[in-house]
Amino acid sequence: MKCVIAGGNVKVLGRAVHSLSRIGDELYLEPTESGLSLRAVNSSRSAFAAFLFAPLFFQLYEPGSAGPDTELFRCKVHMKSFLGVFRSLPSLEKSVGKCLILLKPRASRLVLQLHCKHGVTKTHNLAFQECERLQAVFDTQRCVSRLCAPARLLAEAVVHFPPTLAEVTLGTGTSGRISLRNYVEDDAEPSKTMVTELWLAEDEFQSVAVAPGSHITFCLKEFRGLLSFAEASNLPLTIHFDKPGRPVIFTLDDTVLEVHLVLATLSDLDSSSQCPSTNGVSHLPAPPDDFGDDLESYMAAMETSEGCSEGPPSPTFPLRTPQPAKSKPQQQEEEEEEEEEEEEEGAVPGTPPHKKFRSLFFGSVMTPGRPGPATTQEVLAEDSDGES
């Protein structure tokens, strides 16, 4: 594979790598006919990100030739090594004119060459490993709810939460408002934890097509990486989500770039009690529709509901049960991963990060709209040589 990125796009590539570095420790490179795909997954398999750069993004794009029985060559590299080439975004912008990426399987080196000002050329030779295709199973068409917002709106929303906050809950109020709330773990003391909630009006979004009274809880840290990329590129962000427990999919679309971030969400303990009406009572009510500028009526609405609200301090998101022991593969790391992924085929993803979020399903692969023979797209499995 050989490709050349020129001008301002070098910085875009750099930003993409920064985003991916927030997800996982390894960067997967997959040249395809429709472009170069960079992907990453986190160690607990609860977050997956893919950046697809179309051929038009490049000054020159040669994915290489696939033989009749072989596929285009794929590899993965250490994230730190790749990120190191693009570490300083300001200096990329100022001094790099062109970036060449050359993948020569037989020479077993991935070459990244930056052509900089004043005739300086920086060449990085990275070691890589061959690997199978990394693909999470998700389908945006199957998601009940969809929100589209300018990245700036979401960036302004998350600023109210502390940078260290792990999980956030996105909810849809009954009057069409969208809320973001920090997720409080059930074993945290309610009398010690500050709760922050933000309400956004429907018309701040570019499009809203959501099931009222729904909510999902996902890892904010992993989302922030994509959010800063979206903000810098000034692209609107689309959020596809479904029931709690089903993954949430964030997408960015452009003529030359397509980004997907898939995060597992916290599943509810008690799925039987999920009727929207009970959600409405145990929540803070959404501000009334005639809210306008009147904070006072909002406070009044809060007061009237306080009398009747009851239940645990973190009302709507009770603890997820410990999942049945059959699949806790993410707890054994190292080389077991390939077998684990096969076990998880078809498993419903459960609950959140490190100890909580279980892995996404890495089953068989078809992403919507992606061409490709189904037969070769098997369960992703790591290279049988294991992790280096």
Next chain:
Amino acid sequence: MSGQAQGRQCLCERLGPAFSDKEKRKGGEDHSAYLGGRGMRRFPSPRGIINTIVKLAKTCILRLTVCKLYFILSDKVANGGASMWCELSQGNFFDEFQMEGVAAEHNEIYLEFVPENLWRALKTAQSAKAVKIKLTNKHCPCLRVAVELPSLSSCSRIVTHDIPVGVIPRRMWNDFREPSMPDFDVSIYLPVLKTMKSVVERMKNLSNFIVIEANLSGEMNLKIETDLVSVTTHFKDLGNPPWASEDGCQSSGQGRDLESMAEACIDIKKLQQLLAGQQVNPTKALCNIVHKRIVHFILLHEEVSLQYFIPAIA
């Protein structure tokens, strides 16, 4: 120290004329509290003082009376023996302010809270159209800070922060009385805080203790001494505040040798924390030194007065 809200304790601050009057309800219900409103831009935000407190301690007491707010750190072991007393007139910050304490003759509320939480909530409020603060008791006593932010849409964005607080029962209020002015040996104005801060920060790398000494001729020295090195920074011409005692005579210092230094050796970290929190230069900054006993700092801003006591290391 924390507990359920008692009786009719509530904190109530009403918004300015832009909003309709809210009828005050009786009998055990929480009243809404509002702070600021559109008038808030005329008034400084209490963020500055919260910024200081955040650096000083993990928890703080907020005392509310009809006219004033007090932030209090008592000299418990957790604070290293240092204590703080800070007061502000509520009229300087709130468009309207209403509160009702436990009983008519004890019309005050004492709350324990984590300053970091309040700081974060007020950070949201920086560009707010309106801010309301309310004391509620849904599952546990909370200070609910509701902020209305401008947005491009027809409806504003609302951010609420529920800050858990502990209500201090009346029997413990005596723990938090205003400290009396010590009988000091020397009182002197402090040098420019920014300079003092950078000196102390560098000294902190070398030693855990610092000696502050000053005399009535406007001279102050900051000294550290270790086995390997001793460093002294000298300040001159600082000026000494004229204190008049109640009976009209000059207070302590009368008859004292003008060159003689009063000193106290204190924990350098406490001093550094106090200085680190100062973003804006105070209108007046001075300290009173009781020789080998305690250093009493007084920082006066237009709307806020802050006193900080650091005991001397024996």
